[in-house]
Amino acid sequence: MERALAYRRLIIIGIFLTVGLIFVFRLFYVQILVDKYILSANNNVLRYITQYPARGLIYDRNGKLLVYNEAAYDLMVIPRQARNVDTMELCRLIGIDKDEFIRRMEKARNYSPYRQSIFESQITRENYGFLEEKLFRFPGFFVQSRTLRKYTYSIAAHTFGYIGEAGPDVIESDPYYKSGDYIGINGIEKSYEDILRGEKGLKIRVVDVLNRDKGSFQDGKYDTLAYAGTDLYSSMDEDLQEYGEKLMAGKKGSIVAIEPSTGEILCLVTSPSYDPNLLVGNIRKKNYRSLVIDTVYMPLFNRALMAMYPPGSTFKLVDALVGQQEGVLFPTTTYSCPGGFSLGNGKMVGCHSHPSPLNLIGAIQISCNTYFCRVFRSIIDNTVYTSTRQAYEKWRKEVMSFGLGKKLGLDVPGEVNGNIPTPAYYDKYHGKDRWHSMTIISLGIGQGEIGITPLQLANLAATISNRGWYYVPHIIRALGKKDSLNPGFREKKVTAVNTAYFDIVVEGMADVVSEGTARASKIDSIDFCGKTGTAQNPHGKNHSIFIAFAPKLNSKIAISVVVENAGYGAEWAAPVASLMIEKYIRRTVKRKELEERIMNADLIHGINVKNESGKGHFLPD
Amino acid sequence: MKAEKGIFYRIDWVMVILYLALVLMGWLNIYAAVYNDSHQHITDMHQKYGKQMIFILASLVLAVTIIIIEPKFFSQFSYFIYGFFLAMLIVVIFAGREIAGSKSWFAIGGFGIQPAEFAKMATALALAKFLGSLDRNIKNPRQLATAVLIIILPALCILLEHDTGSALVFICFVLVLYRAGLTGYVLLALIAMPVLGVLALIVNKFVLIAALFVVSVLLYLRSQRRFRQILIILAIFLASSGFVLSVHYTVNHILEPHQRQRINVLLGSNTDLKGAGYNVNQSLIAIGSGRFWGKGFLQGTQTKYNFVPEQSTDFIFCTVGEEHGFAGSFIVITLFLLLMIRIVLNAERQRSKFSRLYGYGVASLFFIHFSINIGMALGLLPVIGIPLPFFSYGGSSLWAFTILLFIFIKQDALRYELV
Structure with missing residues (x-):
C-alpha cells in the first residue's frame, strides 16, 4: 500500500515547483517591472551635497575691489535624523531659545523631514569653530560652507543690492534654485545674478543607515564641480561715489554722474542711504526691517532711479533744442521779458529781473521764463501742424528721444519711467482736444505734470555734451575681464534733434556757469557747462536741481544733482555738482571751504544751512 | 562491515555538490551583508563571516562523521535523539538565554546553541522511525494521533520559548504524513x-x-x-x-501585537514604513534595486549600509537579490528546488521505509524554510523569523541542516544494505 502512494512524490514536487514559480514571478515583478525600489534605494543611501561656488567679485573702474566674499557656514538639519539632540547646548551655541529651536525644527519638518533645510544661516568663521567641536552631539545637523558678501567700502548700498535666500516663488519657477540657495534680491546682485552666481556643483555621497558618510558615490563619477561666478568690472569711481555720499550727507536727494562718451555710470548717489554691510548674513532680516519701517528717511528708496521731479529750468535746454529742430527758434531769436509771461487770463508765469530783451544764449544764461514760455508756445502753435495735438505729439516724441519719460534701461533694477504726459492725459483732464499751448505752458519751464528722474537728467546732460547722442547708462562696464565690455550697452542712441543745434545750447550752458545763474559754482581752469533748475514742490521748499558736464569739449563727466527741499538750483545742487566735477577731473578738491560748508549742511534737520555769507547771492532760475 | 569501505563511492554526489554550492554562496553573502571596509578579510574571526567559516568547517567534519559512523545508528537511535532534544527544548526554557524576546538559546562560550534547530532534525528522525515501522497504518486514528504528537510536542516546547516562527515550521511534517498515507484533504x-x-x-x-x-x-x-x-x-x-x-x-x-502588525503590513492595511513595515519595505527596496544583474558582489548599498535589519540572518536573501539581481536570485531558487526535488526522488528509491520517510522529512523542512524565508523577504508572507538553510548566519542552523541532510545522504548511500 505504501508503494502505491509513490505518485504522491509528484504532488509534493508540484507544490515545491509552484512555490518556486511564485517566487520567480514575484522577483520578476519587484526587480524588473517596477522602478520604485531602485529609486528608494538611491534615496536611502545617496546624499546630494551642493557645492556652492564663490560669487563673482565687483571692482570699481580703477580696479579697486568693492564687493568680495568671506567664508561663512550654514547649519543644516535633516529633521528625521535629528534625534537625541543636545537642544540646550545647540541653542546656546547659536544664541536662540528653546521656542525658537522648536519653531525652526517645525519649519524644517514642514519643508521635508528627509531633506536638508537651513537651520541657522551664515554663521561666522569664529562661531563655526565652537560649533564644529560639538557637532557630533547634534545628530542630523551638519554644516555647509557658504560665502558671505562683504563690502570694502560702506558705499553705494542701493547699487550693489544684496543677496538672500531664494523664496518659494523663485524655487517654483526656476529649477536652478533649491531651498537654501542664495539669489540676488536687489541692485547689481539682482540684475547680474546669472553672471555673478556661477555654477553650483554637486557631490554625491553615500551614507549608511545612521547617515554616516561612507565615501563618494561610484568614485565621484557623477559629481560635478562648482564654477565660481564671473567677476564684474563696474564703471563706478569709488572715490567719486564716496565723495558724493559725503556731500549728500544730511540731505535728501541724489547725484548721478555719467561718462558721456560711453554711458558708463561714474557714481550713483542716493541719500539718505545705509551701510551695505548691514544687509549681510543673518543680521540682514533684522536690519532690513528697521530700514523698511523708517518712513521718514526712507533709506531703501533709491532716489537716483525711483524719484521723479519736475526738471524745472533744466528743461529749458530741451526747449531750446526742440525749438530749433522744429524751425521756430534761432540763435538770434529775441523775446523781451516784461517780468513775466502773461497767460491771458490775468494770471502770469513770473520771471525774475534781468536785462531784456534776450537772445537764445542770454535766455539760457539768465534762465528767462518768459523766453521759454514763448519758445514752447511757438513749438505747440506751429502752423506747420494742423492741430495742437499733432504739434504736441511731435514735441513729445522729440523730447522722449532724449531718453526722458521712459526707463533708460540701466543695469540696476528699480528705474521708473518718469512722465512726459500723453495727449490722452490732457484730454482726460481738460476734455478731448480742449487744451492748447497756454493750458500746458508750464511744461515749457519744466513744471507741471512733467516728471524726470535724476538718472534721466544726468543722461540729458551727457546727451547734450555729446551733441545729440547717448549710450544707455550702465554701471557694469566689463564682464569677467577688464577689457571684455558689457555687450548690452554698445548701441548709440541718437536724438531727434540735429547735432548742429547743440553748440549754441552748450554755449548758453557755459555762460550759466561763467556768468549766469550758477556763476558762484565755477571752477578755475575747468570750463564746465551747466544749467540750474528749481522744481516747484507743493509739499514744501523747492527742490534744488543742477545738471552739468565738463569739460565743454570731449566731456569726461556729465552730472545731475537733486537736493530736495533746498531752494534754488544754484544754492545747493550747483555747488555739489561743481565739487563733484572738480573731484573727478582733478582727483582732488581745492575749494575746502565750499566742500566743508556743503558736507556739514544738514538740510533735513536744518542745521548748518547758512548760505555763503557775503559771497552768497543766488540767482533764481 | 563490507559496505562501509566503499560508502564514499555510493554517495549521491549531486546532493553533496548542491549542498556545497549553497553553503559557499551563503558564506559569500554573509560576507557581503556584513562587509565593511575596515575588516576586509573574509576569514576575520571577529566578524560574522569569519565565524561562519568556522561553522562551515565544523559542518564538514560533522558531515564526514555522519557518513562514516555505524550505518544503523540513526534508525536505531531515532527516539533517543528525539528524546534528547525534546529534553533540551524544555531545559532551555529554564536555563536558556533570552535573545530578542525568544528564550531559545544556550550560551556556550562565545557561541549560542539553539536546540530548536536540532529538534527539527530529531523530529524528522522520530517521525520516520515511527511511521517506518512495518505494521504502521496511518489510517488508524491512534497511530495517527501518536504521529501528530511526535510532531506537536517539540513545536509546543518551542512555542513556550516564544519562538513562534520555529514552531510554525513543524507544519511541514504534514507532507511526510501525506506521503505516509494521510488523506489529501488535510x-x-x-x-x-x-x-x-x-x-x-x-x-x-x-x-x-x-x-x-x-x-x-x-x-x-x-x-x-x-x-x-x-x-x-x-x-x-x-x-x-x-x-x-x-x-x-x-x-x-x-496574536501578539507585533504579529498582528506583521499581518497588517502584509495585507497593506499598515503602511507605516518607519515602524512595523520598515523591514519588509527595506527588504523589497534591496531586492528590487538589484534589477536583472544585480549591483555586483559587495556593491549592495542597502545591505552594505545596514538598511535592512537582520540582513545576515532572516533577511539574507536581500543580499542575493540586491547584489546578484534577478539572475542570482533565480539561480539560488533553482538550486534549492533541485536539492529538494533530488531528495524527494532519492527518497522514493529507498528500500527502507524509514529512510524514505526521513527523506521526505528532510525535503519538507528545507521546503518550509525556503518558502517562509524567501516569501517573507519578498513581502509575500508576514515577517516570520526563521533562517534560510545554509545562507543565514548562525552555527546551530547550519549544523542542524547539515546533519539533517547528511543523515539522508548516508541512508541513501546505504539504501541496498538498509531495509
Missing part, C-alpha cells in the same frame, strides 16, 4: 486555510460565508447526494465558516 485544507484567512481579513466576513455557502451548494449538486457526502459537505461548510468567523478574533485578540 493538505488541501492546509492550503485553503491561509487563503481563506487572508480573504477573511480583507473581505466582509458575511459576504465570504455566503460565497462558501454557494460553493457548498455547487459541491452538493455535483455529488451523488449520498448522506455521507452531504454530511461531509456540511461539515466543510460549517468548519470553514467557523474559521472565517474566528480569524478576526484570532488576529485581534490571540
